[in-house]
Amino acid sequence: AQTVTQSQPEMSVQEAETVTLSCTYDTSENNYYLFWYKQPPSRQMILVIRQEAYKQQNATENRFSVNFQKAAKSFSLKISDSQLGDTAMYFCAFMKMSNTGKLIFGQGTTLQVKP
Amino acid sequence: KAGVTQTPRYLIKTRGQQVTLSCSPISGHRSVSWYQQTPGQGLQFLFEYFSETQRNKGNFPGRFSGRQFSNSRSEMNVSTLELGDSALYLCASSLEVTTGELFFGEGSRLTVL
Numbered sequence: 001a002q003t004v005t006q007s008q009p010e011m012s013v014q015e016a017e018t019v020t021l022s023c024t025y026d027t028s029e030n031n032y033y034l035f036w037y038k039q040p041p042s043r044q045m046i047l048v049i050r051q052e053a054y055k056q057q058n059a060t061e062n063r064f065s066v067n068f069q070k071a072a073k074s075f076s077l078k079i080s081d082s083q084l085g086d087t088a089m090y091f092c093a094f095m096k097m098s099n100t101g102k103l104i105f106g107q108g109t110t111l112q113v114k115p
Numbered sequence: 116k117a118g119v120t121q122t123p124r125y126l127i128k129t130r131g132q133q134v135t136l137s138c139s140p141i142s143g144h145r146s147v148s149w150y151q152q153t154p155g156q157g158l159q160f161l162f163e164y165f166s167e168t169q170r171n172k173g174n175f176p177g178r179f180s181g182r183q184f185s186n187s188r189s190e191m192n193v194s195t196l197e198l199g200d201s202a203l204y205l206c207a208s209s210l211e212v213t214t215g216e217l218f219f220g221e222g223s224r225l226t227v228l
């Protein structure tokens with residue numbers, strides 16, 4: 001069975017600074033996706049960034065980038081130039097490529113961006 | 116393009132009752148999956164439907180069931196409600212093409228008294 005672990009329940013960062021959220025996972029699969037989803041307070045969950053396991057290059061989406069270490073089963077999210085709107089709960093998630101629709105989530109990290 | 120729509124947004128039930136939640140996916144999306152979110156257990160996968168067939172199922176008791184209609188709309192039902200069923204129920208839709216990206220609705224918040 002796959003598991004996803006986020007070891008930081010809460011984090012805070014000053015506006016305009018950089019913050020890194022950690023995620024580790026465990027799987028015997030070789031083909032899978034990894035995701036970071038953002039859930040702002042009382043708002044819907046949205047995809048931040050996606051990484052295919054077969055791609056060695058780390059995914060980047062504007063201010064968001066990942067450090068994907070497949071051998072170490074680590075998938076951290078770096079947020080650069082943090083903005084107040086980044087305040088949210090962030091979930092790391094795993095999905096087997098053969099199992100679309102079934103995400104395995106970590107417990108989440110609550111990020112507070114302070115002015 | 117309209118997003119994933121879930122109804123009702125909030126509801127209160129008492130123990131022993133049953134509840135039905137509805138989810139309308141993004142137009143063209145044929146896969147619909149359901150998740151339960153609680154403070155204690157986090158986000159847990161319930162089931163996933165594609166073309167009216169359940170393809171995946173999580174580790175929930177048989178009181179939790181679902182179905183999908185020919186227009187891809189989905190419903191989930193919880194019978195004999197327990198206090199522990201109080202949660203935010205999230206629906207997500209996706210294309211069959213395996214991009215892996217799910218689009219979530221705002222959720223239905225169920226309170227069981």
